[in-house]
Amino acid sequence: MTRAMHQVLVVEDEPGIRQVLRVLLEAEQYRVIEAETAERAQIEARSHKPDLLIVDLGLPDGDGLEVIRRLREWSPVPVIVLSARTLESQKIAALDAGADDYVSKPFSAGELLARVRAGLRRSVRGGGEATKVRIGDVDVDLERREAHGPSGEVHLTPLEFRLLESFVRHAGMIVRQSQLLREVWGPVRDDDSRGLRVCLKNLREKLEPDPRRPRYFLTEVGLGYRFRPEARAS
Numbered sequence: 001m002t003r004a005m006h007q008v009l010v011v012e013d014e015p016g017i018r019q020v021l022r023v024l025l026e027a028e029q030y031r032v033i034e035a036e037t038a039e040r041a042q043i044e045a046r047s048h049k050p051d052l053l054i055v056d057l058g059l060p061d062g063d064g065l066e067v068i069r070r071l072r073e074w075s076p077v078p079v080i081v082l083s084a085r086t087l088e089s090q091k092i093a094a095l096d097a098g099a100d101d102y103v104s105k106p107f108s109a110g111e112l113l114a115r116v117r118a119g120l121r122r123s124v125r126g127g128g129e130a131t132k133v134r135i136g137d138v139d140v141d142l143e144r145r146e147a148h149g150p151s152g153e154v155h156l157t158p159l160e161f162r163l164l165e166s167f168v169r170h171a172g173m174i175v176r177q178s179q180l181l182r183e184v185w186g187p188v189r190d191d192d193s194r195g196l197r198v199c200l201k202n203l204r205e206k207l208e209p210d211p212r213r214p215r216y217f218l219t220e221v222g223l224g225y226r227f228r229p230e231a232r233a234s
Contacts, residue, residue, distance in 0.1 A: 006120055007031045009050035011041040011067060012082070013060050017105075021054065021082075024109050025116070038062035045071055052119045054112075057083040057094065065097045072098035078119035078173075082107060088222040095223065100173045102223075118172025133168055133229055135207045135216050142168065147207075154206055159184070163199050167217070167227035176224040200225070 008025050012018045013036045022032045033048050035041040038059045045053065053071070057064035068079055081094045084105040091102045101115050131143040138149040145161050147154040156164070166183045167175070177193060184199075185192055204211040218226045 006052070007033060007048055007050040008116065009033045009035060009041070009044055009048065009053045011035045011038075011053060011055040011059070011064065013037065013056065013058070017056075024113065028113060028116075030116075036060075038064070038067045041067045042070060045075070045077075049075075050077060052116060053077060053079045054082050054116075055079055055099070057081060057085055057090075065093060068094070068097045068099055080112075080115055080119055082112070091223055095174060095176060100170075102174065115172070121172065133164075135229060136209050138207050140164065140207075156203075156206065159199055160203055160206070163196075163203060167225070168229075171227050171229050174220050174224050174226050180225065 008030045010018055010021045010025075010032060012021065012034075015036075018034050018036070022034070025032050033044050033050060035044045036059075038061050041053075041055070041059075044050075055064045055067055059067070064081065064083070068081075071077070071079065078101075079099045080101045080103060081091075081099045082103050082105060083090070083094070085091070086104050094102055100119060103112055103115055131141065133140050133142070138147055138154055140147045140156075142161065142165050145156075145158075147156050162184045163180065166180055169183075177196060181192060181196055185195065200217060201211075204214055204217050208214050208216060216228055218228055220226055
């Protein structure tokens with residue numbers, strides 16, 4: 001699938017913002033579909049089956065959270081919330097409703113497009129998962145459970161590999177702590193936040209150029225974590 005084939009549904013009630021988003025996205029060769037209401041968003045999503053949605057939360061006939069919840073009943077398509085709501089609790093509510101990412105207004109065009117690219121990478125992968133990933137100077141083969149850097153093999157524990165696999169599945173997106181705990185530790189230990197912090201600290205020490213200033217395994221304060229494989233050390 002080429003970028004020109006990607007369809008992005010923009011759910012936004014302000015015509016000016018819709019126009020800005022259309023110009024930005026079409027300049028990157030995305031096909032843009034627009035919806036100004038929650039009801040129209042449901043119709044366009046079902047009829048066009050877009051590859052990604054950008055959703056405002058404040059819509060004239062309802063809340064964007066409900067758009068996301070209803071969408072999640074039948075589709076795993078990536079959703080980026082673009083909203084003027086900046087409270088931590090509001091961002092958490094959007095992620096809990098099923099959004100994959102959150103960008104606050106006013107927004108940076110470059111940042112928004114980077115988030116769109118990250119979301120579409122997930123969409124293109126579909127049900128499959130990347131088995132090889134490069135993190136700085138370290139090449140990791142998740143299928144073989146091997147990691148190699150300039151000095152030779154980098155030893156990762158089975159738990160560290162599982163955590164890395166979870167990050168790779170959601171590359172570029174905010175992942176809640178609770179989701180990582182369920183995927184890596186299972187439902188029995190879904191409250192082991194200390195175990196997650198220790199495991200992530202070990203991953204950073206083994207894979208980050210400077211663990212004190214992470215480039216790849218980022219903490220999104222109050223929200224969760226983000227794995228950003230596209231970052232490169234300068």
